[in-house]
Every structure is written in C-alpha cells, then in structure tokens.
Amino acid sequence: MKLWVTVAFVALASAVRAEVLLSEEEIQQTLSFGPWPPPIQPDPSNRVSNDPRAIELGAALFDDPVLSIDGAFACASCHNPAQAFTTLDTRAFDRVLLDRNTPSLRNLAGLRWYGWGGKSDNLWAASLHPIIEEQEMAHSKESLKRAISESPYVNDFEAIFGEIEGQNPELALVNTAKALSAYLETLITGRTQFDDFRDALERRDLAEAANYPEAAQRGLQLFLGRGNCAFCHNGPRFSNNEFHDAGVPYFLSEIEVDEGRFGGLNFLLSSPYTLDGDWTDDLKKQGAWAVRNVRRSHSDFGIFRTPSLRGVAETAPYMHDGSLDDLDAVVRHYNEIDTGRLHADGEAILSELNLTEQEIADLVAFLETLSSATRP
Amino acid sequence: MIRWLVWFLVSSGAAVACEAAGQRMSSEIRDAPAVHVAFNEIPLAQPFSILLTVCSEIAVSELRVDAVMPAHQHGMNYLPVVTATGDGVFRVDDMLFHMPGMWELQVDFEYNGQSVSYTSDVALK
Numbered sequence: 022m023k024l025w026v027t028v029a030f031v032a033l034a035s036a037v038r039a040e041v042l043l044s045e046e047e048i049q050q051t052l053s054f055g056p057w058p059p060p061i062q063p064d065p066s067n068r069v070s071n072d073p074r075a076i077e078l079g080a081a082l083f084d085d086p087v088l089s090i091d092g093a094f095a096c097a098s099c100h101n102p103a104q105a106f107t108t109l110d111t112r113a114f115d116r117v118l119l120d121r122n123t124p125s126l127r128n129l130a131g132l133r134w135y136g137w138g139g140k141s142d143n144l145w146a147a148s149l150h151p152i153i154e155e156q157e158m159a160h161s162k163e164s165l166k167r168a169i170s171e172s173p174y175v176n177d178f179e180a181i182f183g184e185i186e187g188q189n190p191e192l193a194l195v196n197t198a199k200a201l202s203a204y205l206e207t208l209i210t211g212r213t214q215f216d217d218f219r220d221a222l223e224r225r226d227l228a229e230a231a232n233y234p235e236a237a238q239r240g241l242q243l244f245l246g247r248g249n250c251a252f253c254h255n256g257p258r259f260s261n262n263e264f265h266d267a268g269v270p271y272f273l274s275e276i277e278v279d280e281g282r283f284g285g286l287n288f289l290l291s292s293p294y295t296l297d298g299d300w301t302d303d304l305k306k307q308g309a310w311a312v313r314n315v316r317r318s319h320s321d322f323g324i325f326r327t328p329s330l331r332g333v334a335e336t337a338p339y340m341h342d343g344s345l346d347d348l349d350a351v352v353r354h355y356n357e358i359d360t361g362r363l364h365a366d367g368e369a370i371l372s373e374l375n376l377t378e379q380e381i382a383d384l385v386a387f388l389e390t391l392s393s394a395t396r397p
Numbered sequence: 398m399i400r401w402l403v404w405f406l407v408s409s410g411a412a413v414a415c416e417a418a419g420q421r422m423s424s425e426i427r428d429a430p431a432v433h434v435a436f437n438e439i440p441l442a443q444p445f446s447i448l449l450t451v452c453s454e455i456a457v458s459e460l461r462v463d464a465v466m467p468a469h470q471h472g473m474n475y476l477p478v479v480t481a482t483g484d485g486v487f488r489v490d491d492m493l494f495h496m497p498g499m500w501e502l503q504v505d506f507e508y509n510g511q512s513v514s515y516t517s518d519v520a521l522k
Contacts, residue, residue: 050522053441252469252496261442263474263495310444310491314475368471 039231041222042238048222050245055219057331058209059257061130065303066296067145067199069181070206078177079204082197087172088165089158096151096201099123105335106208111343115157120279122343125336128329130206133262133311137325137341138285142312143301144205146294149198162190169197195300210332214390215241233390240387243380248355252370259330259391264321268358268371269340271323279341283321320364334392348385356381415452415485422504422515429513430455432504439521442495444475449504451485460506462489464519467501497521 043051069075083100086092099113100106106126113119121137129135135147151157152165160168169178170185179185182196218233244250253265264282271279280287289312294300297309325341339345345354356374363371376384419435430453439445451457462479465472478490494500500521505514 053522252498255441255497261495263442310478311475314478314491316474316476368466368469370469 039235041227041230041233042235043222043242047242047245050251051219051241052223053256054259055216055223055257057212057216057219057257061206061209064130064144064202064206065305065307066143066301067202068302069196069199069203072181072203074177074181075200075203076207077204078174078181079200079202081174081177082201083204085172085174087168087174088152088160088197090160090164094158100126105332107336109337111338116159117156119156120273121341122338124328125332126205127208127210128258128331129208133308134264134285134326136285138281138283138288139264139326140285140288140292142289142295142308143202145195145198145202146292148201148205149194149294152194152198162194165197166190166193169193195294211393213331213393215387218390234386236383236386237390238387239380240383240385243376243384244387248374248376248384249370250355253327254330259333260327262327264324264326265368265370266320266324266364267340268354268360268362269325269342269344270362271342279323281321281323281325281341283323286315286317286321289315320368323364330388330391332392334389348388349381352376352381352384352388415450417450417452419448419450420517422502422517424513424515426511426513429515430457430508432515434502434504434517439494439519441497441521442493444491444493446488446490447492447502449487449489451487451506453485453508455509457485457506457508460487460504462487462492463503464492464494464500465503466496466498468499469496494519494521 041048064070082088083096086095086098088094088096094115099108099115100123101108107123110123112121113123124137129144129147132144133142135141135144141147141150152160153162166185166188169175175185178196178200181200182188182193185193188196214233215237218230218237221227221230221233244254253261253263255261271281273279289295292298295309295312296303297306297312301309333339334348337347339348339351340354345351355371356376358371358373360372415431415433417431417433417435419433422432422434424432430451432452433450434447435450436445436447447462449460449462451460460479460481462477463472473493474495475491475493477492480488480490482488498521500519502517502519503514504516505512507513
C-alpha cells in the first residue's frame with residue numbers, strides 16, 4: 022500500500038510539473054509546421070497520378086532490376102524501403118561511387134524542386150533521370166522500351182498507357198517514369214509525437230500538449246529561435262525547398278567540386294522533361310513559372326536543397342555528402358560552423374551558435390520527435 | 398543584383414486623386430508620385446502576387462520590382478513578372494519569400510525623365 026501511494030504521489034507530482042514551455046509567439050510558429058499529413062492533390066503534369074493501376078505498376082517496377090540495363094540494380098537497391106528509402110552509405114554506390122548521399126523518397130508529392138541540386142521540377146522527371154543516367158541504371162530509351170516489352174509488366178503497362186509497340190522509346194521512358202512517380206507520391210511519413218503536440222496546441226489542449234517531453238520543447242524553442250533552423254526548415258515538411266550554403270565542403274577531391282544548385286540549374290534548363298516542356302500532361306503548365314523565372318547567381322555554386330526533416334532520425338548519415346553520421350553531429354556542425362567555408366558574398370544566416378551540451382541534447386531530442394520511430 | 402526589367406509605355410497614369418488600397422511605399426525623391434502596394438496574406442515559401450498603383454497622370458516606364466532580406470543579404474530566387482493593367486496599376490506575379498523575417502520590397506521606374514525608387518518593409522512570420 023505504501024508503495025502504491027508513493028508511486029501515485031510521484032506520478033501526480035510529475036503531472037503537475039509537466040507544462041507547455043512555449044511562449045504564445047512560439048506556439049503560433051509551431052502551428053505553421055502542420056497539419057500533417059497535408060492534403061495531396063494529384064499531379065496535373067502526370068495523367069496517371071493517383072491512378073491505382075499506375076501506383077501498383079510503379080511499386081512493382083521500383084522493386085525490380087528490370088529498370089537497370091544489366092538487371093543489376095532496382096530503385097530499391099539504393100532507396101531501400103526498409104531503411105526509410107535510403108541506405109546507410111555515406112554516398113550512393115551504384116556502378117561507381119556517386120557524389121552525393123542518397124536522399125529518402127518520402128513526402129515528395131508536390132515539391133517545387135527535386136534532388137540535392139534541384140535538377141528536376143517534377144517528380145516524374147526526377148524518376149526518369151536515374152533510369153538513363155550512365156552511372157546509375159544506365160538504360161538507353163531503346164533498351165528500356167525493350168526491357169519493359171519483354172518483362173512480366175508489359176500487360177499492366179499497356180493497360181495504362183496503350184500498346185507499347187506503337188510508342189516511340191522516349192514516350193515509353195516518360196510513361197515508365199510517370200508510373201514510378203505515381204507510386205512515389207504515395208510514400209508519406211506517418212504522424213509523429215511532434216504532430217500530436219502541434220495539434221494539441223491548435224486545439225488549445227495544453228494538458229495534452231504538456232505530454233510532449235520538455236527536452237523536445239526546449240529543443241523546439243532553439244529550433245525556432247537561437248538555432249536559426251526555421252529560416253530554412255519551415256512549413257509542414259520542415260523545408261522551404263530552396264537552396265542554401267550549409268557550410269559543408271563541396272570539394273569531391275583536390276581537383277573536383279560538386280557544383281550543387283549551379284549544376285542542377287544547368288541540367289534543368291537544358292532538360293526537355295520540365296513542367297514547361299512538351300512532356301507534361303498539363304496543358305495549363307501550372308508550376309512552370311518556377312523553371313521560367315528561376316534566377317541564376319554565381320552563389321548557386323555549391324549550395325544544396327534544404328532537406329525535409331520529417332522522419333529525419335531514420336535517414337542517417339546526413340548532409341548532401343553524407344559526411345555527418347548522426348543528428349548529434351549535425352547539430353554540432355551548425356553549433357561550431359566554420360564560417361570561413363561559407364560563400365563570402367552569400368546569405369548571412371549561419372554563425373556559431375554557442376549551444377551548451379544540454380542545448381545540443383535538447384535540439385537532438387526535438388529532431389527525434391519528427392520521426393515515427395522515437396526514442397524509448 | 399540582377400533585376401527584372403519590364404519596359405512599359407503606359408498610355409495614361411492613374412488619376413491624381415489616387416485612392417489606392419494598400420500601404421504607401423516610401424521614396425527619398427521629393428515630389429515623387431505616391432505608390433501603393435496591396436497584397437493578401439503572404440504565404441511562406443510559396444508564390445504570391447501583389448498589386449502596385451502609381452498615382453500619377455504622367456506615364457511611367459521601365460518599372461522594376463524586387464525584394465531583399467537586408468539582414469540576410471539575399472534576395473528572391475525568382476524573377477517576378479510585372480503586367481500593366483492600365484490606369485497606373487501593375488500586377489506583379491511570381492513573387493516568393495522563401496524565409497520568414499523582414500523583407501524589403503523595392504520598386505523603381507522612370508518618371509518624368511528621372512529614375513525614382515520606393516521601398517516598403519514586409520514582415521513575414
């Protein structure tokens with residue numbers, strides 16, 4: 022009996038202590054990170070977006086090495102569904118060691134740019150390029166059409182896109198990519214501990230909101246304030262989907278650099294597979310304003326797209342080159358950032374944060390609540 | 398910074414007694430015509446439009462629009478598209494503020510043989 026009274030007292034004391042630490046302004050800022058999941062609209066540039074047949078075909082093709090010239094790789098080889106659609110490798114390794122870390126493929130529907138350098142403005146183009154990239158799947162348009170024609174998927178393909186024999190190889194390639202895209206649109210991270218907290222704040226249910234760990238709340242306060250994180254990691258996806266200099270070296274070797282957004286724009290502006298091109302299914306060309314009006318700048322060199330932080334605890338290693346092993350290392354990178362590595366004439370956002378060890382741990386605790394799999 | 402340049406030859410300006418909606422922009426040029434900017438709530442990191450009204454009977458030309466974040470030393474990543482709708486009114490599309498904070502909206506044009514500039518602060522949460 023004495024034990025039960027003690028336990029009840031401790032529980033009561035802990036319940037009384039738990040509280041919402043955020044100011045009213047911080048609460049309002051927090052609401053902007055939701056609701057989650059967001060409503061997803063079909064992609065008007067892809068006529069098979071949201072088509073169950075295309076989603077099923079896309080899922081099957083994603084897992085099948087038929088999309089690589091020699092049957093050596095499937096999309097899932099590097100974007101492993103069991104590892105949050107990425108891998109634990111620092112940099113992707115296909116036929117050769119690639120320049121960048123493999124991005125996760127979740128929450129991709131409706132973005133303005135895709136890839137670390139933003140070389141695509143739509144998901145079907147982002148799905149198409151690896152198929153014909155020599156260092157990745159290495160198909161030609163002709164070999165891909167032949168592979169699909171001879172595969173077990175040909176009947177499903179033709180049920181959606183018509184007889185493949187009458188399609189020129191480029192159309193067969195685009196159709197394949199659009200089926201993949203229809204599948205990828207369905208990959209959405211689940212609700213998290215943070216979302217429960219955010220929604221409780223919206224309902225003004227402070228008792229419920231107080232269940233969110235205080236360490237995570239303190240980390241969120243840093244995220245919104247002194248950490249400067251929310252300048253770029255904002256909105257329900259925790260990303261503004263634009264490009265920034267995070268102070269990570271972009272030298273691949275003594276004589277090679279990763280051009281980042283600079284190279285991405287070069288690729289994009291010469292690509293036939295944009296929302297302003299002939300392969301979009303959207304006659305109104307919605308979304309094409311971005312590729313038409315995007316600005317070029319010498320500071321595009323070596324900057325990279327802001328990654329979403331949804332599910333971030335599941336996608337180590339981090340940064341465009343996978344050079345940081347865990348979230349603790351990421352926070353310490355920004356905490357001790359070498360401003361000498363930033364563009365001299367670039368944006369002036371990052372500086373040393375001077376966080377304490379407790380604050381670093383709090384920020385990591387917050388980031389971990391953005392994943393379905395949270396710490397016990 | 399590169400700026401979007403639009404060549405306009407507007408046949409007639411707005412009436413002098415301009416009753417434009419929105420906030421009046423600031424100019425350091427004495428006797429510069431009043432310019433008002435109107436917009437709905439600005440979404441973070443999403444495209445939006447604004448409406449500019451130049452209160453002058455004299456036509457303006459070469460109207461340019463831009464925006465910068467002075468504290469961060471950067472501007473917008475997209476070139477806004479300016480369309481004259483007549484009577485001194487200009488619609489500006491494809492604006493995008495990709496960060497929260499204080500932005501400075503900048504407008505300038507040729508007026509009566511001289512270049513006049515305007516600014517207006519816009520806070521984005």
